[in-house]
Amino acid sequence: MGIYQFKLPDVGEGTAEAEIVAWHVKVGDVVAEDQNLVDVMTDKATVEMTAPVSGKVVSLHGEPGDMAPVGSVIVEFEVEGAGNAKPGAAPVAATPAEQTKKTPPEAPLVASRAPLPDGAAGKEVESKPATKPAPAPARHMTNTAPAFATRDAGTKPLASPAVRQRADELGIKLQFVPGTGPAGRISHADLDAYIATGGGGVSSAKSSAYAPRDGVEDVKVIGLRRRIAEKMQESKRRIPHYAYVDEVDMTELEALRAHLNATKKADQPKLNVLPFLMRALVRVLPAYPQINAHFDDDAGVVHRYSAVHIGIATQTANGLIVPVVKHAEARDVWDSALEVARVAGAARDNKASKDELTGSTITITSLGVLGGLVTTPVINHPEVAIIGPNAILERPVVRDGQIVVRKMMNLSSSFDHRVVDGYDAAEFIQRVKAMLEHPATLFMD
């Protein structure tokens, strides 16, 4: 019997650490080789880690939300044979969970390993306390949840009339309150504990519409949400944004789009506005190389790209993800539409590869049918521009002294003022607008 230490491999180019998203095993589990162990997240891709060996899990390092450095031990297995841990060797790079002895994986670690007959493994246990823990991150505050009998959806919660009445008054559904009494009976103390942990205030939608509500729900910002938060923070902190909005008469383009959708071949995708906007961008961008660029402000260099890789901001069940349509300049509207659908679908299904999620040089953010009147989009750092088409609405406009009804769309955009001057941006948007208003020019040299 030996101990096999599983170290977090380098899961993405140049990533120094990855976030633990979800464990699929727990201490004591016997796992087979290639069985799913843990989901870790880097950049915007979630990677499933599988077991490198068959064995029994004796310790897990890190909780969901913790950052694990590449190369740190995240799982230890008890395996047949020698394992890979050198007797007496300290585990590499302690992970945040290690120093808090209260965390659940830690306690069974000692308990399950102490009686090991193998002397070598035993020595390692003794050496463990000698490792220097890294400072505990502040967010690492999860207390062990109170033990309570789990309640199936159909099971009536057990509570006295007084407890039920109090829950009613507080608008708390007892179904969700852990009961620590026999058979899961909910006491006043359980109700207090539930309220204290922010469980209160789930007032029934049917109760008085003006009833005051109390209670705070604490949601841990982890996983994709933390990525988004960090990214947005970075973007706004680094980039002096400015927004520019102009209106575009989409009447002709909408007529063309309707025609194309009506006459398209069966294997062609239905076209929305995006492929046309992408087409307009790739036609205009060569004249504005400073806009199709990355600004590496640490190095003080703007990388201007010949290729136009367009990020497509996509809402997924977990949050915002930006998959990328590569080489938009080499795609016609049909191909663009297909590729948008493909990468956005992959992102929504959580199947997008790292390659599909990186490398954009400019980003389009559209709220689709929601549209909105104006948006002030946040630039996808290190890019320098982002374009946000708004809703197409029939509006009265003046043409040749007559009020006519036209299909109008606002085109919102943000630019990095450090490297894109306002005049250039305005000119750029004017040209995009001209192309969209005269859709034939999208396809003319």
Add this chain to the structure above:
Amino acid sequence: MPEHIRTKVLVIGGGPGGYVAAIRCGQLGLETTLVEADRLGGTCLIRGCIPSKAMIHVAGHFETMTKAAAKGGKHGISLSAPPKVDFAETVKWKETVVDKLNGGVTALLKRAKVRVIAGWAKFQDGKTCSVETPEGAVTITGEHVILATGSLPVELPFLKFGGNVVSSTEALTLAEVPKKLVVVGAGYIGLELGIAFRKLGSEVTVVEALDRILPLYDAQLTAPVAKWLEKNGVTVHLGAKAKGLSKDGNALVVETKDGKSAEFPAGKILVTVGRKPNTEGWGLENMAVDMDGRFVKVDDRCRTSMRDVWAIGDLVGEPMLEHKAATQGEMVAEIIAGRKHRFHPASIPAVCFTEPEIVSAGLLPQDVSNETQEVITAVFPFSANGRALSMEAGDDGGFVRILAAKADHRILGIQAVGAHVSELSGEFSHALEMGALLEDVAGTIHVHPTLGEAYHEAALRALGHAIHI
């Protein structure tokens, strides 16, 4: 121009749902008006639970004395002549009980400053009704309206009430004890009254369309009642359908289980085939509230589909029981006053004042499927209970039965059948409401000698260590 009363709460019906709601509204400082066409107290006080219990009490006395008058007497007591009953006097005594309670309700409403309007309400819209009172017509508009109109006995179209065909209401005010009584419907009302009249000397025949008596309960629970009926000469025809009166009106025509037609001579025919919500004749159709079958549809706060119109009691569904109506009435009053409340009792216990009595709280064996939940069932017979034996309540086949979840011992249902067991109902429901486990009941000291010990022993037995069996 009729007087127009505007009130915070308008309660329609002075039964146990309505008057409790009104009293609680008054206590909470809400200006409340209650409309009742009959005497205050409703079915329960005036023509249901209370008068029938008075009647059952008298019948019990009469039965005891009849036994004492029989040859050899009873327990050493003997009477030289059989007792006689002047039923008119019995009814009069029963009325004094009813009057006392009716007066009590009137006083309580007065103390709660509830304005009582005597008359029949007729709704014009969801919030306004007109009432013809002895003093003239009034129009009443309530910010909140609580509908508590109760229920009425169901009439069979081929056996209409009138003459010798009576409902439970008339059965409680008969001029004399009928020589031959046929009861149509072996639910709890029919059996309670049928048994009482049997004790008072009537020849009683029971006709039930289903294949068992008290069909809400299981055969184990109703067996002692069936045994009593048999022992006391009450003929029960199961699977038999009443067809109508015979030509001379002195017998009930019945199609028996084997399809034959039979005539049962009857001085009175008591039809107790159920009760229906009282939804007609007071303008419910003008209120635009949604219905749920024949009942007014309400949610778990007794709200109808119309904002601030509430409905409670028999009007909103089964079980049609006083204590359900009263609980709902109290709840609605508190909700109107701003408290948050829901109607979610752990059990609505029910009692049959048959001979012997039946009480049921929570789930019955047929309510739990062993596929979803493993259940322990334990029975303790009153024949092993000292107190029961000491008052002749040990040999009627009675018992206490407990159902509990095998996994965590939480008590799911408690039933009992036996003399005087109705008084155990509170303890049973209390255990269910408090979420008691078998160990909770087993760990509660019960007074010796009482019937409640049988409950304690049933819990012990469920845990595998009953002492006295």
